[in-house]
Amino acid sequence: MxxxxxxxxxxxxxxxxxxxxxxxxxxxxxxxxxxxxxxxxxxxxxQQKSQRKAEPLDNEKPSAMVAPITTGYAVKISNYGWDQSDKFMKIYITLAGVHQVATENVQVHFAERSFDLLVKKLNGKSYSMIVNNLLKPISVEGSSKKVKTDTVLILCRKKTENTRWDYxxxxxxxxxxxxxxxxxxxxxxxxxxxxxxxxxxxxxxxxxxxxxxxxxxxxxxxxxxxxxxx
Known part of the structure; x- marks a missing residue:
């Protein structure tokens, strides 16, 4: 089966x-x-399958303590707020202390119907959020981000201005x-x-x-x- x-x-x-x-x-x-x-x-x-494989058996003991590898792990962000203007969809992500992170460690990549955010080295962790299947197309070149106190603001430039997004x-x-x-x-x-x-x-x-x-x-x-x- x-x-x-x-x-x-x-x-x-x-x-x-x-x-x-x-x-x-x-x-x-x-x-x-x-x-x-x-x-x-x-x-x-x-991911669940990989985690199960990674778990040692009860009768197996590690020969030495090994520092955990955290390079590829990021805390998933699931909550956000949003607003809009005639030109932009505005996505607000709250992250305490994000304004103290180096500019190059706050990265946003845009596509016509999606965007993904990665924040690195924030209190020893990385944070990520991926939003797919945006309700309407956006302009990749016209979209950007702003970092404010404890907040990342994602500005998705509407491909068609003066149109309202209900979601x-x-x-x-x-x-x-x-x-x-x-x-x-x-x-x-x-x-x-x-x-x-x-x-x-x-x-x-x-x-x-x-x-x-x-x-x-x-x-x-x-x-x-x-x-x-x-």
Missing amino acids: ASALEELQKDLEEAKVLLEKATRKRVHDALTAEKSKIKTEIKNKM VTQVEKECKEKEKPSYDTETEPRAGLMNVLKKIYGDGDDGMERTINKAWVESREKQAKGDTEF
Whole structure:
């Protein structure tokens, strides 16, 4: 029987295939959000797996004390506030003492629909926050950051000015509007993608249904072919 991680990997590949076939914005946005969630679940599963492997057995004793390696670890930031103007989406991240960190240790990288923040050497730790699937596109060149007392301000320049964002991300919008399906990935890893497709299929017109049917059949054939190869 395939593990939960293997099933999630298959879900991710299938979501990629369906995304390539999607021509309707609503279908594309829903699948993009689902793809992002699956990737996050895979990452969490792999981290849990690595941690389990790293734990020593009870009958094993280390021969010497080794200093912990913290280079690749960063505390995840999950809370933020936001506001907006005609030109910018403003994301406020509270971090005590961040204004005392060297400028080069506060890094922000922007993409058209995402950004990630990394703060290094703050009270001996690193902090990171990744925001994917922004509700609307932003201008990478026009976006920036400002460091204030205990706060990092992320300024996402709206690609289309004078437009209002009701939410920061597409996923947040779907959650708030109760369009995002609920499922338990521990008991049924494939249920999430299935529910997304069922929701789109049920609400779509004939053209949308034909597109989804075609993409579904092709993805099934591709997966079946891959399962038979050694």
